Amino acid sequence: MTDTGTFTTKLHLYNPAFYDASPISTTTVFTVNNTADTINFAVHKLGEFKDCSVSLFAAGSIVRPGFPVAYKIKCVNNGTEALTNRSLIFVKDSHLQFQNATISPQSISGDTLVWNLSQLQPDSIISITVNMLADNIPLINLNDTIYSFVSIDTTADYTPADNSAGLRQRVTGSFDPNDKQESHAGVITKLEVQRGNYLNYSIRFQNTGNDTAFNIIVRDSLDEKLSPGDFEMVECSHPYSFKITKGKYITWELPHTNLVDSFHNEPASHGYISYRIKPKAGVAVGDHINNNASIYFDFNLPVETNTETTIVRRTVAVWTGKVNTDWANKENWDINEVPDGEATVIIPASVANSPVVNRNAECYSIQVDPLASITINAGYNLLINGK
Secondary structure, eight states, X not given: OBOSEEEEEEOOOSOTTTEXXXXXXXXXXXXXXXXXXXXXXXXXXXXXXXXXXXEEEESSOOOOTTSEEEEEEEEEEOSSSOEEEEEEXXXXXXXXXXXXXXXXXXXXXXXXXXXXXXXXXXXXEEEEEEEEEEOOTTTSOTTXXXXXXXXXXXXXXXXXXXXEEEEEEEOOSSOOSSEEEETBTTEEEHHHHHTTOOEEEEEEEEOOSXXXXXXXXXXXXXXXXXXXXXXXXXXXXXXXXXXXXXXXXXXXXXTTOOBOOTTTOSGGXXXXXXXXXXXXXXXXXXXXXXXXXXXXXXXXXXXXXXXXXXEEEOOEEEBOOSSOSXXXXXXXXXXXXXXXXXXXXXXXXXXXXXXXXOXXXXXXXXXXXXXXXOEEOXXXXXXXXXX
């Protein structure tokens, strides 16, 4: 049901390279309020494509010394072809001790957990909750940063860039149960932006009142440096609907949630929303991306989360020399890219090969460790743009 006026409706395809839709769009004119229209779209598969993606986020919990912490791994087959015999690998931080998982891993070796996915049909999802226990102080301390990582086999994958995801978290003590977190722990590099990496946000909420919360609304205003066209929902703890208005205002409605209060049932009083979104391509080094949310429990005043700030930093490129001495060979760098004019370069000592600049190159700054060396061949320049 909608207002009077002219409306254009089109089908949003996850990947237009895999499917097309007919018609592309349709126009409806409503002359009377509260009328409805039915529109049919025919979706046609353009071929056979293998395309899997994974995401990793904290399932409504944060890292506190000595306390449990839960992670959700979500694996989605976005392609048109079934995926068979894929290895899903989760590398936990060494300060987290594995307790159990909703799907038991086939193998555990040190910090590495492995699941063998025998088959994953198109448009299907596998979700795994992994329960951990954080180390006690002094093995882990407040404000430490821990890092965990998940990946899935990229064999013949159409977009291998989204076949892995990392999660950085700060270790905290006492906390507000209604908060917002982002998986990069406050920093994303310019190279990660250029590669199309997502910022992964989680909004946690808890009913700390003394009665049930029947309906919950969560509102989020996107920073102008975020791209609303690259927004994707990952998961929500309760049934929901959402809308984006004016390209920046997100509203989630969780009706009939019946979220019990923490006094009567603390474990059941929690909920969360997880989504991911890309920064705009034009963000610059030093830019701050700020984001917070407002949580409405029934008719109460909103609970404001913290403002989660992510700073765009320069890419740090460390020379490895694992192939040869050629500066311009991306395989000689730990980032698997040749540094550009905004990168900070580090040349460590005791590497297999010392770098040789045999064509014009540039970077923002360079650190050459004692006993390390760099050669710039005659006729070429290494331009250092920083101060």
